[in-house]
Amino acid sequence: xxxxxxxxxxxxxxxxxxxxxxxxxxxxxxxxxxxxxxxxxxxxxxxxxxxxxxxxxxxxxxxxxxxxxxxxxxxxxxxxxxxxxxxxxxxxxxxxxxxxxxxxxxxxxxxxxxxxxxxxxxxxxxxxxxxxxxxxxxxxxxxxxxxxxxxxxxxxxxxxxxxxxxxxxxxxxxxxxxxxxxxxxxxxxxxxxxxxxxxxxxxxxxxxxxxxxxxxxxxxxxxxxxxxxxxxxxxxxxxxxxxxxxxxxxxxxxxxxx
Ligand SMILES: *[C@@H]1O[C@H](CO)[C@@H](O)[C@H](O)[C@H]1NC(C)=O
Ligand SMILES: *[C@@H]1O[C@H](CO)[C@@H](O)[C@H](O)[C@H]1NC(C)=O
Ligand SMILES: *[C@@H]1O[C@H](CO)[C@@H](O)[C@H](O)[C@H]1NC(C)=O
Numbered sequence: 001x002x003x004x005x006x007x008x009x010x011x012x013x014x015x016x017x018x019x020x021x022x023x024x025x026x027x028x029x030x031x032x033x034x035x036x037x038x039x040x041x042x043x044x045x046x047x048x049x050x051x052x053x054x055x056x057x058x059x060x061x062x063x064x065x066x067x068x069x070x071x072x073x074x075x076x077x078x079x080x081x082x083x084x085x086x087x088x089x090x091x092x093x094x095x096x097x098x099x100x101x102x103x104x105x106x107x108x109x110x111x112x113x114x115x116x117x118x119x120x121x122x123x124x125x126x127x128x129x130x131x132x133x134x135x136x137x138x139x140x141x142x143x144x145x146x147x148x149x150x151x152x153x154x155x156x157x158x159x160x161x162x163x164x165x166x167x168x169x170x171x172x173x174x175x176x177x178x179x180x181x182x183x184x185x186x187x188x189x190x191x192x193x194x195x196x197x198x199x200x201x202x203x204x205x206x207x208x209x210x211x212x213x214x215x216x217x218x219x220x221x222x223x224x225x226x227x228x229x230x231x232x233x234x235x236x237x238x239x240x241x242x243x244x245x246x247x248x249x250x251x252x253x254x255x256x257x258x
Pocket of ligand 1: 045075
């Protein structure tokens with residue numbers, strides 16, 4: 001259902017964007033407590049981290065559709081129980097994926113409906129370092145100013161340093177009206193999206209697909225559109241999971257196959 005943009009082309013596009021503008025990921029964040037976010041997943045293509053994700057049941061990981069546009073399901077794996085991407089850790093395990101379900105309305109050229117559900121080929125083995133997190137099912141906006149937690153393995157500095165260990169930042173929710181001002185996102189923020197401040201601390205593309213956690217519950221998913229990061233006037237954009245309850249629930253209920 002998606003145009004297959006070659007991975008090489010995407011990589012080049014990514015490189016060009018990186019070179020053209022300051023980009024960072026969990027910019028201004030700090031190293032997370034090891035395994036303190038046991039729902040965090042690294043979504044990998046051919047063994048390389050491409051995006052974050054969140055374990056929502058023992059079989060399903062929630063992420064962003066744009067993360068996978070160019071990959072086929074055989075190339076996709078999910079790393080759970082990790083703090084460091086490279087070092088051996090007893091709790092770490094790579095899972096194959098049996099199904100990748102993109103939101104049917106997601107499109108390469110928009111930030112809307114940027115959701116992905118990955119079904120692991122076997123149930124995750126749960127423990128202190130691997131644990132699903134609840135996601136918000138009540139469809140109402142998170143109050144502006146609420147502090148939310150975002151974590152990821154993306155690049156951390158404008159120079160492009162890629163951390164090996166999970167980083168996190170705490171970001172205040174920004175009200176939609178402000179986020180939609182012309183000098184910010186100029187009307188692009190629908191009711192199915194939310195914004196968080198991006199003043200020095202921010203999430204960015206390598207963190208795409210990762211959860212925005214407010215009050216211990218997943219409220220948003222980091223969108224994967226290209227965006228300047230760490231610029232106060234370009235707040236982070238997150239897909240509101242509560243706006244997609246029907247799609248998420250019906251996908252998890254797994255009416256087709258399996
Ligand atoms: C993954 O690796 C296979 C085999 O080397 C290659 O054909 C494919 O293009 C790679 N996919 C991506 C998305 O890099
Ligand atoms: C994952 O998939 C690969 C390739 O299909 C296979 O060789 C490997 O055994 C699978 N791993 C697990 C844990 O299922
Ligand atoms: C995986 O977990 C689900 C519940 O989340 C359960 O219904 C199912 O039987 C489990 N599958 C296996 C293979 O253990």
